[in-house]
Every structure is written in structure tokens, then in C-alpha cells.
Amino acid sequence: MLTLNSTRGNKLEAYSQLLESSEHGNRDAKLMIGWAYLVGTTLSQDIGKSRLIFQELADLGISDAYMGLGLMYAAGLSVNASQARALVHYTIGALGGSVWAQMALGYRYWAGITVTTNCEKSLDYYRLVANKVASEVQMSGGTIVQRVRLMDEVDNPGYNSGILDNDLIEYYQLLAEKGDVQAQVGLGQLHYQGGRGVVQDPQRALHYFLQAADAGNPIAMAFLGRIYLEGSELVKADNATAYKYFKKAADMGNPVGQSGLGMMHLHGRGVERDYSKALKYFSQAADQGWVDGQLQLGIMHFSGLGVRRDYKVATKYFTLASQSGHVLAYYNLAQMHATGTGIMRSCSTAVELYKNVAERGKWGEKLMEAHAHYREGRMNEAFVIYALLSELGYEVAQSNAAFMLDKVSFCVGDVTLLNMPSNEMYVRALMYWSRAAAQGHSPAQVKLGDYYYYGLGTGVDYEIAAMHYRQASEQQHNAQAMFNLGYMHEQGLGMQQDMHLAKRCYDMAAETSADAKVPVTLALMKLSLFFTIKYLQEVGIHGKICCL
Structure with a gap:
């Protein structure tokens, strides 16, 4: 994988030599070619070819090939998604010394993805990765990881x-x-x-x-x-x-x-x-x-x-x-x-620190590679890299993968995502939003509320939607979540109708973000009209009673 991260030399010539070496049976060269086909590095992306190469090398016991297969099953690339199979491949790869597989397992045991949350196991895997990263750090202080959020680029012009x-x-x-x-x-x-x-x-x-x-x-x-x-x-x-x-x-x-x-x-x-x-x-x-x-x-x-x-x-x-x-x-x-x-x-503190170290490995630079693909309109390549880094536990990659599934038209392998059932596309996005939200990303928590509110990738469930909005509101002070909660209180969706709580939520949203003031003003005008009508009705009824 060193060649995949290389920034020097003539890459076309390098990969030409790798292809030749691969054809002569060089396993390391073949592995690099497999990753190059998967992420579209210099070679045209061909996920089917990549899978065949990984399977061939996995049969020979190559640990990083198991990592590649695990990613494919985890993200549903060229195969039907299966988190259980992904876990098996990651485990075999990690036992064989694949750093990425160890990192993927460290994250899964930390987050409880298809396994029971186990801090000590997560600690063991993350420590292995952190040891490698620390051993390669020079006086520059380690790789600077640039974390660009696609959602913020689109939604916030500034x-x-x-x-x-x-x-x-x-x-x-x-x-x-x-x-x-x-x-x-x-x-x-x-x-x-x-x-x-x-x-x-x-x-x-x-x-x-x-x-x-x-x-x-x-x-x-x-x-x-x-x-x-x-x-x-x-x-x-x-x-x-x-x-x-x-x-x-x-x-x-x-x-x-x-x-x-x-x-x-x-x-x-x-x-x-x-x-x-x-x-x-x-x-x-x-x-x-x-x-x-x-x-x-x-x-x-x-x-x-x-x-x-x-x-x-x-x-x-x-x-x-x-x-x-x-x-x-x-x-x-x-x-x-x-x-x-x-x-x-403290196992939990140690894991969070080791995770931070692991995410400063050389592979963190692939975040910028994915972003460059995205800006160039190479959506397939961008998504696969974000999917890879999502499996390694990068929250920003999870948010970006979810955003692409949610907003962008792109293809993976022979499957055109816009032609697949929309609910299937949203199911995958829901998975990534869930993982990002679990790592404390507030907009992802709001997105989960939206998905349950509108029934995207899941059934409509106002109570669960309100739960996610409430978490984003109370834990991360998200103005959008506060506004949404206000609307649900106003309409009585997933909770008892309560105009006073609705007003309180709207007020909190306006206090938290200046951007919320206009929609909040309109919402409060509507509430004011409601209270006025209610007051007039009560006065009218009281007047009739007095007349009697």
C-alpha cells in the first residue's frame, strides 16, 4: 500500500511496472494493483477485478487481501453487503498483521458494530495500530489530517x-x-x-x-x-x-x-x-x-x-x-x-487517545484524496475511499459517505445507485449517519431524526425522531434540532401537543443560532396567532356564559 500513498515519481510508469510484476506472480505488486483497482488510484476503477485479486491473495493467506474483502462486504461493493462476513475477514486479516484490519476491529469493538462493545479488545487492536504510527513519527509531529465535510461545503457558502x-x-x-x-x-x-x-x-x-x-x-x-x-x-x-x-x-x-x-x-x-x-x-x-x-x-x-x-x-x-x-x-x-x-x-480514555493516534497514520491523507475525487466529479472513487476510511473509524468519512448516498448520483461497480430502490440507498446512508452520530457529530444526529421522521431507510417513527432531535439539542446544542423539536411539540407528533414547550424550543433555537431567527420568527407568529384565536374563543365562550 506504500505505492497507493506515494506522492512522488511518475505514477503511470510505476503502476505499469507493478502490473508487469503482478503478472509474473509478485504478491505484493498484485496486492497494490488490487487496491488501485478498488479505489481508482491511477488505474481505472474496477471493483470486480479488485475482488478477484483480493480473493486470490486471501486464498494464499495475504492479510491485507482479507482487509479488502472485509471492506467490500461491509460497504456492499461488488457483493451483497454482509457485516458478519466483513467481521470474519477483518478478524483473519488482523490476526495476520493487517494494520487496517486491526484498526477496523478496534473501531468495531469500541462502537459495538456487529459485536458486543468490548473496551479491552478495542484497546488491544488500537494499541497495535498506534504503536506502528508512533514508530514512524518524525520531528514534523505526524501526518496532518485535513477533515473536510462535504455537507458543510454545500450547505454553508462561507x-x-x-x-x-x-x-x-x-x-x-x-x-x-x-x-x-x-x-x-x-x-x-x-x-x-x-x-x-x-x-x-x-x-x-x-x-x-x-x-x-x-x-x-x-x-x-x-x-x-x-x-x-x-x-x-x-x-x-x-x-x-x-x-x-x-x-x-x-x-x-x-x-x-x-x-x-x-x-x-x-x-x-x-x-x-x-x-x-x-x-x-x-x-x-x-x-x-x-x-x-x-x-x-x-x-x-x-x-x-x-x-x-x-x-x-x-x-x-x-x-x-x-x-x-x-x-x-x-x-x-x-x-x-x-x-x-x-x-x-481508564480503558475508555486510553482507547480514545489510541484512536486519535491511529487516525494520524499516513492513510489519513486519503481523506484529501477522496475530497479531490469528489471535487473532480469522480464520485465512484470518492465514495469508495470514504467507505474505506469509515470502516477505519473516521467520523468525517462516515458523514461524507452518508452525505453522498443521501445527495449524490453515482455508481458503484455495475449498480447505478439512483436506479436501485431508493429505500436501499437510504438504508446504507442511515448506517453511516448512525455511526457518525455515535461519535458525537451533531448534524448526523439531526439527520437520523429526519430519517425516522420521514421514513427514509426505515419506518416512520416520530418518537425515535424526537429522541434524536432531543439528543442533538441537549448534548450538542444544535439549533436545527431545537427547531424541529419545537415543531413536533406544536403539532403533537410523537408526543403530546404542547404549545408552551414548542415556543420554548423555538426561542432556544433563535438564541443558539442567528441563522434560525427568521424561521423562528415565522413559527412564533403562527404560535401567536394560535394563542390569539384560543384566547378569543375562550373570551367568546365566557361572554355567552355571562349573558346566560
Whole structure:
């Protein structure tokens, strides 16, 4: 699957070679081709071919092939959907070492999907995945996962997805080439870390950092230190060069440079191992709020390196680093909660933290791949990737898959979804909305209410609809849910008619969201008319009685 995530080289040529290698019996190449056919990476999507390849490889005991078959049964791709069969394939794949299958099972045992909820089993599977992710994290802090919601893009014109516009990037490139140091540093960091719709590109990062460093910028010097300390295919690791850049940056008070010097002294990279110096540099960086300084201080206090072992202080620094999103901070906190080290053991907290780490794996970049397909009108490819990531437990992928089933015309295999019975399409969407809602996504909870209210993919059930609206209203303060509850109270749907509760719900919706004020005003005018008519009726009846 490394080739599927590759962002370098000529992909067409690479897959041509893979196809040739696959035909000569290379199992790894055949597996990559199977995934490429499934998600439509470079090769034209052909889910039927993908299934045949996965089945052939599964018969040979290839664990990732079982993962592919599990996904097909889970999402109903080229086969009739069967969650039970999906579970069997995931289990075999996980036992064989498939990281994705382990992640899928971790999610299923956490959410209770076709299995009884089991926190300890979920913990075991998620820990396996988190261990792999943590072992591959470099100084950049892990993969930046861009979570774009299709529903928000369509329904909210002002929605900011965080993706940088190509014109804006080209503008900054123009500034950088003209010598603008801030533009050079910004582009260097963008290409070094990736994210915001931009893939990691070490070569471009090096180019811009060298330009800015030549102009005396300490941030660029510090990041050059990182690049030379880590080493890569592009730049050979060089401790002396790394130390030179870190020292220059640190002498100018830069926390990245200070943290880099701390790393070199902590591990004895090109300098004598010295815990006291490492502690000094990490403390300087942490005092400026730099996440790596906080993380490394947590590690030193946790392990007792140059200081007295203190789990309380370690937890403090890990928590600070996690607030800046460092994946290793989440990982270390998960380890502490999972083992009860220096803190009360909590399986549920550990699972949530491990899940966060697992979702920061390299495969998280496929969210942007799916979004790119969607924007290009390649709905088949987008949906399959969202379905894959949904099985891995990404809530945003579940919401997006549900949204596509709910709103978009697209085909999967030989089945045109718009030509299938509409209720079947809604049944699948209902499944994804349910999973997203269970993970706390408020609009998904409202969607579940809508599905039960209108009978989409299920029977009409006003009481269950009201339950979902109430949950979204009380737990996530969703204005739409409050408005819907108000209407149901007003009409007496699934509950006793109560105009006073209806007004209260409408008022709450208006207070929660400015967008709700217009529809609420109209609803309140209708209620006011109702109360007026009721009052006149009561006055009329009272007048007749008095006359008698």
C-alpha cells in the first residue's frame, strides 16, 4: 500500500511496472494493483477485478487481501453487503498483521458494530495500530489530517475547509522567489509538514528553507537542523550540519533550535550525551510554548532522565503537547491511561487517545484524496475511499459517505445507485449517519431524526425522531434540532401537543443560532396567532356564559 500513498515519481510508469510484476506472480505488486483497482488510484476503477485479486491473495493467506474483502462486504461493493462476513475477514486479516484490519476491529469493538462493545479488545487492536504510527513519527509531529465535510461545503457558502487555494500558493511562491523571507519560511513549513491540501514535499521545503536561512531567518535555520538531523532520501543525515543550524537558531532565541539542541544532547547525536543540557534546552523551548520542548520534558520526567521520575509532571507536559496536536503526546498519554502508570487506569480514555493516534497514520491523507475525487466529479472513487476510511473509524468519512448516498448520483461497480430502490440507498446512508452520530457529530444526529421522521431507510417513527432531535439539542446544542423539536411539540407528533414547550424550543433555537431567527420568527407568529384565536374563543365562550 506504500505505492497507493506515494506522492512522488511518475505514477503511470510505476503502476505499469507493478502490473508487469503482478503478472509474473509478485504478491505484493498484485496486492497494490488490487487496491488501485478498488479505489481508482491511477488505474481505472474496477471493483470486480479488485475482488478477484483480493480473493486470490486471501486464498494464499495475504492479510491485507482479507482487509479488502472485509471492506467490500461491509460497504456492499461488488457483493451483497454482509457485516458478519466483513467481521470474519477483518478478524483473519488482523490476526495476520493487517494494520487496517486491526484498526477496523478496534473501531468495531469500541462502537459495538456487529459485536458486543468490548473496551479491552478495542484497546488491544488500537494499541497495535498506534504503536506502528508512533514508530514512524518524525520531528514534523505526524501526518496532518485535513477533515473536510462535504455537507458543510454545500450547505454553508462561507465554510472554511482550511484548504489553500492554488492561486494563493502561487502568489506566495512568486513572493518567495522575489526574496520575501516570510513567504519562503511559510512555504518551507507548508511543504515540510504537509496539510491544508498540500502534500509533503521535502525537496521544496529544503529549497525554501535554504533561501530563508541565507537571509538569516532563525526559523528556517532550525527547520534545516531538523532536516539534517532526521535525514531522508533527499538529504543524508549529518549531525554536524544539524548542530550548526540548531545552534545558530537557538542563539537567536528560536525555540525550534533550542529543542533541536536538546534532542542532540538527549540522544548523544554528534555531541556528548548530557541530560542536564538537554533539560535546559527543552525547558527554554517549552517556556516559549514550543510543542517539542513540552513533549521531550514529559518524556524526561516520565523516564527519569536527568531528573527525578515524576509521572505527574510528565502528564502535565504530555497534556500541554497534546493540546498542540502532537501525535506522540497523545500516544504517551494513551500508554499511561492504558497501564495505569502514574494515573488512574481508564480503558475508555486510553482507547480514545489510541484512536486519535491511529487516525494520524499516513492513510489519513486519503481523506484529501477522496475530497479531490469528489471535487473532480469522480464520485465512484470518492465514495469508495470514504467507505474505506469509515470502516477505519473516521467520523468525517462516515458523514461524507452518508452525505453522498443521501445527495449524490453515482455508481458503484455495475449498480447505478439512483436506479436501485431508493429505500436501499437510504438504508446504507442511515448506517453511516448512525455511526457518525455515535461519535458525537451533531448534524448526523439531526439527520437520523429526519430519517425516522420521514421514513427514509426505515419506518416512520416520530418518537425515535424526537429522541434524536432531543439528543442533538441537549448534548450538542444544535439549533436545527431545537427547531424541529419545537415543531413536533406544536403539532403533537410523537408526543403530546404542547404549545408552551414548542415556543420554548423555538426561542432556544433563535438564541443558539442567528441563522434560525427568521424561521423562528415565522413559527412564533403562527404560535401567536394560535394563542390569539384560543384566547378569543375562550373570551367568546365566557361572554355567552355571562349573558346566560
